[in-house]
Amino acid sequence: xxxxxxxxxxxxxxxxxxxxxxxxxxxxxxxxxxxxxxxxxxxxxxxxxxx
Amino acid sequence: xxxxxxxxxxxxxxxxxxxxxxxxxxxxxxxxxxxxxxxxxxxxxxxxxxxxxxxxxxxxxxxxxxxxxxxxxxxxxxxxxxxxxxxxxxxxxxxxxxxxxxxxxxxxxxxxxxxxxxxxxxxxxxxxxxxxxxxxxxxxxxxxxxxxxxxxxxxxxxxxxxxxxxxxxxxxxxxxxxxxxxxxxxxxxxxxxxxxxxxxxxxxxxxxxxxxxxxxxxxxxxxxxxxxxxxxxxxxxxxxxxxxxxxxxxxxxxxxxxxxxxxxxxxxxxxxxxxxxxxxxxxxxxxxxxxxxxxxxxxxxxxxxxxxxxxxxxxxxxxxxxxxxxxxxxxxxxxxxxxxxxxxxxxxxxxxxxxxxxxxxxxxxxxxxxxxxxxxxxxxxxxx
Numbered sequence: 001x002x003x004x005x006x007x008x009x010x011x012x013x014x015x016x017x018x019x020x021x022x023x024x025x026x027x028x029x030x031x032x033x034x035x036x037x038x039x040x041x042x043x044x045x046x047x048x049x050x051x
Numbered sequence: 052x053x054x055x056x057x058x059x060x061x062x063x064x065x066x067x068x069x070x071x072x073x074x075x076x077x078x079x080x081x082x083x084x085x086x087x088x089x090x091x092x093x094x095x096x097x098x099x100x101x102x103x104x105x106x107x108x109x110x111x112x113x114x115x116x117x118x119x120x121x122x123x124x125x126x127x128x129x130x131x132x133x134x135x136x137x138x139x140x141x142x143x144x145x146x147x148x149x150x151x152x153x154x155x156x157x158x159x160x161x162x163x164x165x166x167x168x169x170x171x172x173x174x175x176x177x178x179x180x181x182x183x184x185x186x187x188x189x190x191x192x193x194x195x196x197x198x199x200x201x202x203x204x205x206x207x208x209x210x211x212x213x214x215x216x217x218x219x220x221x222x223x224x225x226x227x228x229x230x231x232x233x234x235x236x237x238x239x240x241x242x243x244x245x246x247x248x249x250x251x252x253x254x255x256x257x258x259x260x261x262x263x264x265x266x267x268x269x270x271x272x273x274x275x276x277x278x279x280x281x282x283x284x285x286x287x288x289x290x291x292x293x294x295x296x297x298x299x300x301x302x303x304x305x306x307x308x309x310x311x312x313x314x315x316x317x318x319x320x321x322x323x324x325x326x327x328x329x330x331x332x333x334x335x336x337x338x339x340x341x342x343x344x345x346x347x348x349x350x351x352x353x354x355x356x357x358x359x360x361x362x363x364x365x366x367x368x369x370x371x372x373x374x375x376x377x378x379x380x381x382x383x384x385x386x387x388x389x390x391x392x393x394x395x396x397x398x399x400x401x402x403x404x405x406x407x408x409x410x411x412x413x414x415x416x417x418x419x420x421x422x423x424x425x426x427x428x429x430x431x432x433x434x435x
Binding site for chain 2: 002004005008023024027028030033034037038040041044045046048049050051
């Protein structure tokens with residue numbers, strides 16, 4: 001795996017953590033909760049090396 | 052709110068898992084190939100570029116050797132893994148070809164990563180089945196480009212090596228834009244570099260790269276050849292028309308469009324390159340759903356309307372453009388290229404038998420020529 005690819009995986013993990021934090025902190029807006037989960041799906045699939 | 056969050060996470064997890072399982076299975080599905088009578092060994096492409104070792108881009112090279120010494124030819128399939136007639140032709144050759152003279156190298160999954168990739172946005176099926184006498188033989192339907200799981204990220208613009216021509220960002224994962232490649236470049240450049248090393252170190256005389264192209268694309272149903280291969284290509288085109296009754300015109304390889312196998316193999320080695328294009332209606336944009344039926348029979352009502360309006364570059368009627376016909380074209384054109392090369396260079400002849408030609412394939416279907424891996428010697432079964 002090339003260095004730039006490792007950096008991109010680290011960026012994906014960072015974004016996943018930030019989005020998960022946003023999901024936990026959100027208290028009212030259900031739309032934002034759903035949108036956050038939708039954004040998380042491709043990141044998780046990439047981190048797990050499925051797609 | 053906490054209960055709602057748990058419910059939403061559960062729903063998202065279920066949907067993600069349901070989507071991920073078929074993709075994971077597709078990526079790891081293995082297609083059995085029964086090595087035929089001429090296969091003397093199976094090597095890895097990484098032998099020619101060690102950087103490929105241990106990656107999904109590494110792939111098998113089947114070596115079919117004849118009793119008599121002669122010339123050498125390389126057959127490439129699945130350079131674009133969404134054009135599967137080449138893959139079926141390569142497997143048919145591996146399982147049936149008898150080499151009388153010379154050596155034939157066959158790489159059935161040249162872009163092995165693309166063969167494990169898919170295009171959900173275009174609704175690609177994950178698999179297709181070819182009916183055989185012993186049941187359906189299942190193949191993965193791949194994508195044009197390698198998976199980002201092997202090579203990520205894409206650049207904004209792909210700068211071709213060594214010509215520095217600017218190409219689409221996607222072409223960095225397209226093994227028909229990364230020729231001649233380099234050992235220390237992106238992984239797909241490593242794949243084409245390994246093939247170039249194979250051609251140069253083994254002194255291969257002829258390279259045939261099998262593709263498919265849309266019926267609305269002008270470079271379809273043809274042999275693409277650079278100047279050095281054009282004489283043989285022209286003879287092949289005339290012979291298949293006269294002897295076997297199908298069209299396969301010759302297209303010149305553009306001198307200033309870089310990265311393509313028919314351009315760079317000729318420029319960076321002594322090998323004569325040929326790229327074969329068989330029409331594949333499945334890849335045309337204005338079709339109905341991208342179903343397995345469309346992939347296999349090539350029948351589409353929208354293309355039929357366009358054909359009547361003379362918007363297609365191939366003759367097209369209610370019979371579509373079936374897979375058996377496409378594989379038949381690849382088989383006949385490949386055999387004819389080798390025959391014409393042998394006629395010009397008898398001391399470096401490459402003579403095959405046991406491979407059906409166009410008419411037999413159209414009559415019998417390609418599945419007739421696949422062997423049952425369950426009944427074969429386990430040592431001769433390889434998984435692609």
